Amino acid sequence: MHWxxxxxxxxxxxxxxxxxxxxxxxxxxxxPSLRVQAAGANPTLLVNADHxxxxxxxxxxxxxxxxxNNGYYxxxxxxxxxxxxxxxxxxxxxxxVEYDFSKSPTLKVPGDWNSQSDSLFFYEGTIWYEKDxxxxxxxxxxxxxxxxxxxxxxxxxxxxxxxxxxEGGYTPFDCExxxxxxxxxNFLVIYVNNQRTREGVPTLNTDWWNYGGLTRDVSxxxxxxxxxxxxxxxxxxxxxxxxxxxxxxxxxxxxVPVTLNISELHLTxxxxxxxxxxxxxxxxxKDLVRWSPQNPKLYEVEILAGGDHLKDQIGFRTIxxxxxxxxxxxxxxxxxxxxxxAEAPYRGGRAWNEQDAETLLGWAKELGANFxxxxxxxxxxxxxxxxDRMGMMVWSEVPVYWMIDWENxxxxxxxTQQLRELIRRDRNKASVAxxxxxxxxxxxxxxxxxxxxxxxxxxxxxxxxxxxxALLVTTLPDAPNGTRTKVLDDPLGEYLDVLGCNxxxxxxxxxxxxxxxxKWQSNYNKPLIMSEYGGDAKAGLHGAPSExxxxxxxxxxxxxxxxxxxxxxxLRGLSPWILMDFRSPRRDLPGIQDYYNRKGLIxxxxxxxxxxxxxxEWYLQSAVTH
Ligand code: GCB
Numbered sequence: 158m159h160w161x162x163x164x165x166x167x168x169x170x171x172x173x174x175x176x177x178x179x180x181x182x183x184x185x186x187x188x189p190s191l192r193v194q195a196a197g198a199n200p201t202l203l204v205n206a207d208h209x210x211x212x213x214x215x216x217x218x219x220x221x222x223x224x225x226n227n228g229y230y231x232x233x234x235x236x237x238x239x240x241x242x243x244x245x246x247x248x249x250x251x252x253x254v255e256y257d258f259s260k261s262p263t264l265k266v267p268g269d270w271n272s273q274s275d276s277l278f279f280y281e282g283t284i285w286y287e288k289d290x291x292x293x294x295x296x297x298x299x300x301x302x303x304x305x306x307x308x309x310x311x312x313x314x315x316x317x318x319x320x321x322x323x324e325g326g327y328t329p330f331d332c333e334x335x336x337x338x339x340x341x342x343n344f345l346v347i348y349v350n351n352q353r354t355r356e357g358v359p360t361l362n363t364d365w366w367n368y369g370g371l372t373r374d375v376s377x378x379x380x381x382x383x384x385x386x387x388x389x390x391x392x393x394x395x396x397x398x399x400x401x402x403x404x405x406x407x408x409x410x411x412x413v414p415v416t417l418n419i420s421e422l423h424l425t426x427x428x429x430x431x432x433x434x435x436x437x438x439x440x441x442x443k444d445l446v447r448w449s450p451q452n453p454k455l456y457e458v459e460i461l462a463g464g465d466h467l468k469d470q471i472g473f474r475t476i477x478x479x480x481x482x483x484x485x486x487x488x489x490x491x492x493x494x495x496x497x498x499a500e501a502p503y504r505g506g507r508a509w510n511e512q513d514a515e516t517l518l519g520w521a522k523e524l525g526a527n528f529x530x531x532x533x534x535x536x537x538x539x540x541x542x543x544x545d546r547m548g549m550m551v552w553s554e555v556p557v558y559w560m561i562d563w564e565n566x567x568x569x570x571x572x573t574q575q576l577r578e579l580i581r582r583d584r585n586k587a588s589v590a591x592x593x594x595x596x597x598x599x600x601x602x603x604x605x606x607x608x609x610x611x612x613x614x615x616x617x618x619x620x621x622x623x624x625x626x627a628l629l630v631t632t633l634p635d636a637p638n639g640t641r642t643k644v645l646d647d648p649l650g651e652y653l654d655v656l657g658c659n660x661x662x663x664x665x666x667x668x669x670x671x672x673x674x675x676k677w678q679s680n681y682n683k684p685l686i687m688s689e690y691g692g693d694a695k696a697g698l699h700g701a702p703s704e705x706x707x708x709x710x711x712x713x714x715x716x717x718x719x720x721x722x723x724x725x726x727x728l729r730g731l732s733p734w735i736l737m738d739f740r741s742p743r744r745d746l747p748g749i750q751d752y753y754n755r756k757g758l759i760x761x762x763x764x765x766x767x768x769x770x771x772x773x774e775w776y777l778q779s780a781v782t783h
Pocket of ligand 1: 364533596597659689754
């Protein structure tokens with residue numbers, strides 16, 4: 158029997174589980190959203206945070222599991238006047254005494270809560286985190302609380318005072334806490350809630366696990382009073398030698414000197430900030446070695462401004478679209494890729510560490526890939542850093558997935574913020590080749606209006622990279638000779654630079670052999686990336702190529718697809734679904750899926766399936782010709 162993936166541990170005995178689920182489901186329906194109630198400081202984002210001096214707050218945090226949001230609302234469902242569970246110890250005056258972080262259990266940070274405790278496996282709700290830390294205040298220094306990701310809605314207090322609020326589960330944010338931290342002992346409380354909502358991004362339904370919690374690094378970052386909070390250092394479009402940069406200095410409006418230095422190239426440029434705290438600089442050299450998958454050359458770039466001294470590792474390359482071609486450094490490139498979820502290999506749960514990144518991108522490399530689609534949301538920054546070093550091109554995506562509340566301005570604002578945060582974090586990564594704004598969204602006027610705005614945001618924030626989205630296609634009725642035609646006709650295509658397309662011939666659509674009589678047409682003179690195709694196989698399950706769930710069936714899909722894909726004249730890349738099996742609450746076939754989407758070329762335990770080798774053979778061959 159299957160239990161619905163409800164918000165309480167479904168490993169409870171059946172009757173108890175169902176009763177709790179229905180009570181809890183009712184309460185969820187009546188709970189007003191904290192998001193509406195809590196308005197706090199708008200968090201900023203420190204670019205290149207991973208190269209700054211920081212004090213790690215990773216480790217064991219005390220937690221209170223709070224399914225009824227008791228720490229936030231009183232019994233009349235009013236926000237508590239006497240404070241939330243924001244204090245390390247209950248108030249000595251007797252307010253809110255029914256909690257005590259110091260006596261509560263702990264969870265590891267970073268880490269989703271679902272994979273750390275059986276009772277939290279299906280949990281969707283609130284957990285309060287608490288951490289004590291020592292701090293030495295330094296003069297002329299600003300202090301930021303850096304949260305790599307908190308899924309989904311989070312609120313932070315330092316020493317009982319509000320630091321910031323953030324919505325969106327996959328992007329980093331920084332709250333300034335300079336005036337909240339003090340000398341000696343301090344404590345930090347973070348509320349994290351991962352309930353899915355209709356107006357959220359993503360919304361109610363996804364095909365991946367809604368891992369909750371502080372899923373990435375948490376640290377304190379110290380900067381000078383006037384410091385560099387954002388910059389772009391990139392090769393000029395169409396050039397092989399000219400680097401254009403702008404640098405933004407926080408607290409540095411008007412006349413702050415800025416220096417940009419690439420010592421390996423003997424290049425230095427100086428300028429000073431304008432009234433908006435921004436300085437533009439140009440550098441040029443004939444000696445520049447451009448970044449590419451074959452030679453992922455990175456240069457150490459130094460930025461000096463207002464007492465701040467930042468270093469970054471940056472690769473220089475151009476990426477453009479010309480007709481049906483994608484040009485890397487001015488030359489057509491074919492993107493031999495694979496899609497990846499941020500699922501941790503072997504141990505399960507949300508991927509976040511260096512080892513996870515090395516395993517996932519290492520497998521992609523072994524497959525012969527020069528490209529990965531990091532689906533369906535921003536992955537840990539370690540992935541794009543490593544992709545930079547390995548020479549792996551990246552499709553980077555925000556979780557505008559399936560259905561979204563297209564007419565809701567708050568939803569648009571939220572998606573826009575997530576996209577901005579992603580671009581801000583990764584715009585100086587040579588590996589990132591494409592911004593993707595949506596996956597399999599319906600063809601409606603409201604969705605078109607929403608996504609046009611998001612595309613504009615992507616272009617404004619970063620005019621240097623093509624914008625894409627994974628679309629669905631129309632299949633025309635069979636021709637008399639049996640040929641079927643699929644047409645890329647989604648009106649969104651007009652606004653994109655590169656078309657993405659997801660298709661599942663052989664899995665959701667007919668048998669694998671159907672691919673052999675399928676032809677492709679496009680209404681647009683643009684490059685196409687087949688951003689998904691594939692089918693499920695349970696690693697180690699063998700049978701006839703016609704038998705679903707076997708490795709042979711999946712292998713057959715790949716063979717048939719490859720033959721079809723080779724015939725598409727405007728195809729410029731692929732990211733089949735998917736590198737590794739990943740957890741999904743929608744996939745509950747016992748003995749086969751067991752809450753895993755099994756379309757991986759590799760199992761979650763690292764076992765390569767037969768299809769891996771079929772794709773590898775093609776990729777390694779075409780690596781020679783491309
Ligand atoms: C899709 C979705 C992806 C799913 C996949 C599947 O089209 O984009 O998120 O996981 O299909 O396996 O059904």
